Amino acid sequence: MALTTTTPLALILLTLIPFLTPQIQAQAPAPAPSGPINITTIFEKAGQYNFLIRLLNETQQLTQIQTQLNSTSEGFTIFAPTDNAFQNLPSEAINDLSDQQKVQLILYHVTPKYYSLSDFLTVSNPVRTQASGKEGNWGLHFTSQGNQVNVSTGVVTVPINNALRQQFPLAVYQLDKVLLPSELFGAKSPSSSPAPKSSKTPSKTPSSSDVERDAPSPASSKKDDSAAGRNVGFGFVAGLGLICMGVLL
Numbered sequence: 422m423a424l425t426t427t428t429p430l431a432l433i434l435l436t437l438i439p440f441l442t443p444q445i446q447a448q449a450p451a452p453a454p455s456g457p458i459n460i461t462t463i464f465e466k467a468g469q470y471n472f473l474i475r476l477l478n479e480t481q482q483l484t485q486i487q488t489q490l491n492s493t494s495e496g497f498t499i500f501a502p503t504d505n506a507f508q509n510l511p512s513e514a515i516n517d518l519s520d521q522q523k524v525q526l527i528l529y530h531v532t533p534k535y536y537s538l539s540d541f542l543t544v545s546n547p548v549r550t551q552a553s554g555k556e557g558n559w560g561l562h563f564t565s566q567g568n569q570v571n572v573s574t575g576v577v578t579v580p581i582n583n584a585l586r587q588q589f590p591l592a593v594y595q596l597d598k599v600l601l602p603s604e605l606f607g608a609k610s611p612s613s614s615p616a617p618k619s620s621k622t623p624s625k626t627p628s629s630s631d632v633e634r635d636a637p638s639p640a641s642s643k644k645d646d647s648a649a650g651r652n653v654g655f656g657f658v659a660g661l662g663l664i665c666m667g668v669l670l
């Protein structure tokens with residue numbers, strides 16, 4: 422009789438053990454993935470960066486950054502305009518640039534330092550880019566409101582919403598606009614209002630602030646929730662295990 426009551430309890434305890442182990446491991450920080458970082462692969466996986474990859478490749482920057490990534494102690498941050506962002510530019514904007522200016526434009530999208538999204542909340546402006554240190558400033562300006570971060574060149578302002586990668590030594594952020602440096606594009610639009618879409622009717626047009634409001638905010642609270650859920654789950658399972666052990670003893 423005693424055997425028939427204790428055996429199921431022992432079985433429950435045994436079946437709980439495999440669940441307990443991964444729960445404990447989930448608390449530890451995830452180990453950094455080993456193996457080299459392949460910038461091309463990051464963009465190919467994300468899938469809407471053909472124009473950027475082509476420009477990075479044409480200007481030799483793909484190999485340059487890829488190589489330096491291996492030896493940097495500061496890391497790198499790449500601001501990655503989507504294919505849509507490039508397509509929304511007037512076609513002459515890129516085509517009219519000299520090869521040297523194309524290189525500068527690409528270098529302007531890279532900082533010689535790793536920045537997490539939360540780093541942008543406290544960073545001091547202007548932030549140096551790979552194009553800085555030549556003529557002009559070639560800096561980026563960051564503003565934040567809550568957890569929402571904008572990056573501005575003086576010519577364009579873009580919200581940063583999506584990280585393709587955020588792990589030292591490389592951060593990659595999606596941008597819906599190309600970062601046009603004022604050093605190249607500022608003189609052409611001194612009023613800083615290119616305003617190509619001045620619609621006749623004052624009807625509602627989708628503005629960038631609308632897009633921003635609809636954009637998902639950094640889901641840090643979500644993560645906290647799930648972490649809390651895990652802890653509760655762990656406590657419950659552990660408690661159940663202890664009860665079983667108490668019964669067995």
Ligand SMILES: *[C@@H]1O[C@H](CO)[C@@H](O)[C@H](O)[C@H]1NC(C)=O
Binds near residue numbers: 459461462
């Ligand atoms: C990155 O991966 C691509 C294939 O997706 C490959 O052609 C390229 O050589 C790789 N680059 C490096 C630096 O490993």
Ligand SMILES: *[C@@H]1O[C@H](CO)[C@@H](O)[C@H](O)[C@H]1NC(C)=O
Binds near residue numbers: 461474475478479
């Ligand atoms: C870079 O350009 C070369 C030709 O110049 C080409 O063979 C190679 O596939 C390109 N790589 C990428 C990642 O586009």
Ligand SMILES: *[C@@H]1O[C@H](CO)[C@@H](O)[C@H](O)[C@H]1NC(C)=O
Binds near residue numbers: 487491
């Ligand atoms: C990166 O550095 C490691 C050693 O730290 C070296 O073995 C490897 O060849 C380097 N890769 C490149 C692409 O330079």
Ligand SMILES: *[C@@H]1O[C@H](CO)[C@@H](O)[C@H](O)[C@H]1NC(C)=O
Binds near residue numbers: 570580629
């Ligand atoms: C970001 O830029 C948009 C316009 O592009 C503006 O409405 C918003 O207030 C800016 N937010 C911050 C935090 O600067």
